[in-house]
Amino acid sequence: MQQCPDQAGFNICFDTGLDQRSFARTKMTQCLTEQGYIVSPDGTHEVWKPAGVSEIDGFMRVWGPLFPAKRLDLLVNDLEQQTALQAVVSWIKAKMFLGDVHSTLNPGAAFIHDDKVFFAPDQLSNRCLYYEENQDDRFNSPDLTGMDAVAFCAGVMLYQILTKTHPYPSKDIYQDMREGIFLPIHLASPDLNNKLSELIQSALFLAIQKKQKSNMPQSNNEKKSGLNILTGILELLQEFSVDTKALYIPIDAEKKAQIEKDKKAYLFKQNSITSTRRYFIRNKNAIIGFSAGFLLLLIIVLSMLRSVSMRPTTEGMAPDTVVFAYYDAFSNIDHMFMEACINGAIKSDVKAAATMFAITKVRQAYEYVSHSFLTPASVWLEQGGELPAPNVFGVTGLTVIQLSGSEAERQVVFSADYLLWLVNERFPIYRSDTLTLKPDRKNNWRITEIIRTEHY
Numbered sequence: 001m002q003q004c005p006d007q008a009g010f011n012i013c014f015d016t017g018l019d020q021r022s023f024a025r026t027k028m029t030q031c032l033t034e035q036g037y038i039v040s041p042d043g044t045h046e047v048w049k050p051a052g053v054s055e056i057d058g059f060m061r062v063w064g065p066l067f068p069a070k071r072l073d074l075l076v077n078d079l080e081q082q083t084a085l086q087a088v089v090s091w092i093k094a095k096m097f098l099g100d101v102h103s104t105l106n107p108g109a110a111f112i113h114d115d116k117v118f119f120a121p122d123q124l125s126n127r128c129l130y131y132e133e134n135q136d137d138r139f140n141s142p143d144l145t146g147m148d149a150v151a152f153c154a155g156v157m158l159y160q161i162l163t164k165t166h167p168y169p170s171k172d173i174y175q176d177m178r179e180g181i182f183l184p185i186h187l188a189s190p191d192l193n194n195k196l197s198e199l200i201q202s203a204l205f206l207a208i209q210k211k212q213k214s215n216m217p218q219s220n221n222e223k224k225s226g227l228n229i230l231t232g233i234l235e236l237l238q239e240f241s242v243d244t245k246a247l248y249i250p251i252d253a254e255k256k257a258q259i260e261k262d263k264k265a266y267l268f269k270q271n272s273i274t275s276t277r278r279y280f281i282r283n284k285n286a287i288i289g290f291s292a293g294f295l296l297l298l299i300i301v302l303s304m305l306r307s308v309s310m311r312p313t314t315e316g317m318a319p320d321t322v323v324f325a326y327y328d329a330f331s332n333i334d335h336m337f338m339e340a341c342i343n344g345a346i347k348s349d350v351k352a353a354a355t356m357f358a359i360t361k362v363r364q365a366y367e368y369v370s371h372s373f374l375t376p377a378s379v380w381l382e383q384g385g386e387l388p389a390p391n392v393f394g395v396t397g398l399t400v401i402q403l404s405g406s407e408a409e410r411q412v413v414f415s416a417d418y419l420l421w422l423v424n425e426r427f428p429i430y431r432s433d434t435l436t437l438k439p440d441r442k443n444n445w446r447i448t449e450i451i452r453t454e455h456y
Contacts, residue, residue, distance in 0.1 A: 013054070013063035014120070014128045023060040029053075031062060034121035037103050038067060039094035041115040045101075048118065062124055069113035073139070076107060076157045082244045084161045087112045088154060089237050092230055094119070095150045105153055106137045138166060141177045141207035144226075148206045151226035154233060155203025158196075162247070163188040167204060180208040181274055187266060190259040191248045193240075199224075199232045312337040319412040319437045319445045323400050326447065327418065331376045331394025333357045343438070343446035356393060356423070377421040377428075392421045396428070403434070412437050412445075420454075429454050 016028055023029070036048035050064045075087040091110055094117035095103070102122070104110065109125030111118040129137075139156045140149060159167045159182075167182040176182060182204060185197050202224045240246045251259075280287060314322050322341055329337040335354040342350060356374065363373055377394035398418040405412040414435045419428040436449040 012066050013061040014050075014124050015056075015059055015061050016124075016127055017130075018060050019058055020055060020060060023053075028060070028062075028127065031121060031124040031127070034124055036064075036121045037098060037101065037119045039097055039117045039119070041090070041093070043097040045094075045098060048121075050121065050124070067111055067113065067118040069111035069116075069118055072107040072110040072112055072157075075112060076160055081161060085158075085237055085244055086115075088157050088161070089234060090115045090117055091157075092150070092154050092234055093117075096147075096227075096230060100146075105140045105149055107139050107153070107157060108137070138168065138173055142174060143178065144206060147226035147230060149226070151203045151229040151233075152206045154230060155200045155206075158200050158233070159185055159188070159204070162192055162196075162200075177207040179274070180205065181270065183263070183267065187259060187263040189248075190256065191251050193236065193247045193249065196233070196236050196247060199229055199236070203229050203233075312340045313442075314341055314444045314446055315442070317445060319407065320400060320402065320414065322437060322445050322447065323414050323416060323435055324398070327395045327398055327416065329353070331378060333360065333374070333393070341447050343440050344448045345435075345450045346452075349450075374423070377419075380421075388426060389421065390424050393423050395420055407445075410439055427456060429456060 016023060018026065018028060032050050032053070034050070037045050038048055039045040048064060048067070050062045052063060054061050054063060070087075072087055072091055075084050078084050090112050091107070093115075098119075103119035104122040104125055106125065106129065108129045109120040109122070111120070139153045141152050144152050156167060159165075163185065165188065167185075167188075168176045170176055170181075185192065185200050186194075189197070203226075206226060206229075236247075314325075317325065326338060326341040329335075329341070330349055330353055333353045333356045335350050335357055338350045338353055339347075360374055373391055374393050375389075375391055377392050377396045380389055380392045381396050395418045398416065401415045403413040403415055414437070416431075416433040416435060418431055418433075420431055421428045431452060431454040434449075434451040435447050437445050438448045440446050
């Protein structure tokens, strides 16, 4: 946006950065009907309209009546503080005079001259600012409208003018605006007039979507309306318009040192919290997936530990008791306890008991009954032992004799003679086992070897 000559003199023109074909394809001709506004100090305003389009140096430029002035965003960056403050005052007044009349918020599209303010057409000026690689409007929140938007923009400009730094310097500017991530002005400029500091702080809080805690006093965090903030700013700046130095209150070295310490602590805390929160937000899906996987793994591990803790053991049992319990468990197809008795010995008995256990459960499910179809051999014998016995399984006539060793020697050998009755077999099998028992790492006696002979 600059002055450009024509036959009648000079006009203000807007360089779109587009050649003739691109200008037509992007329908930029619609901008010729867009209006701007020139607002006078007395509150009156006139409409500014583009007058035409010219091609200069291969690029299309929209031009209209001349308004010799300086852009507001350049004035805000000016080292002359009083000039910049007066420009912001003029801009605030013009915005309030226009009220509900839509006009551009971008300071890069506002021009100040002798307290008169020219608001360039919105879409046209945005296109030109984009061409200038000024793509981000660093003075406005995309979530605010009306006087709240005006107050926020004024607050950002005043913050930059009075502290010489922008409140949102990072690339995540809009996210910072929404989350209230900026250095409170009482820390950025501790000697600034308290009332003005509070008003600027309130203006920046307008963009916060969620209620957040701040280091500012509670009274300063109460949400004020944009109109009230703008009125308060105008009153203060007009009061100190002659001498802007009066906006600052000198502070002693001790207080300055304490404020600097508070500033560093605040920035450290804010950066830590913000970076952590945003990391979790960016990696939310991965973290949820990892957490779910970890939780599932934890449940599996706990379930396994619980299962292990509930497994039967031979804890507290003497060697001969283990032998008798082993054969009793065999008769009752208690394969889990049989497993607990074994530590290195053959597991053919365990497999046989487990197979019978599975067959029993399948038949119970198929026949819809709760009782087992098997009868332990010892029970069958007590009931008379009548033949045939198709559903009898287990050991009868068990005789156990200690052959050698002792508990003190940590090894005991037994012989076990018995009859084994199998399902659907008419006669039992005669077995003679030699069992060696030793204590395991937990000092529980277990069977480490079984040597077996059998005949019918």
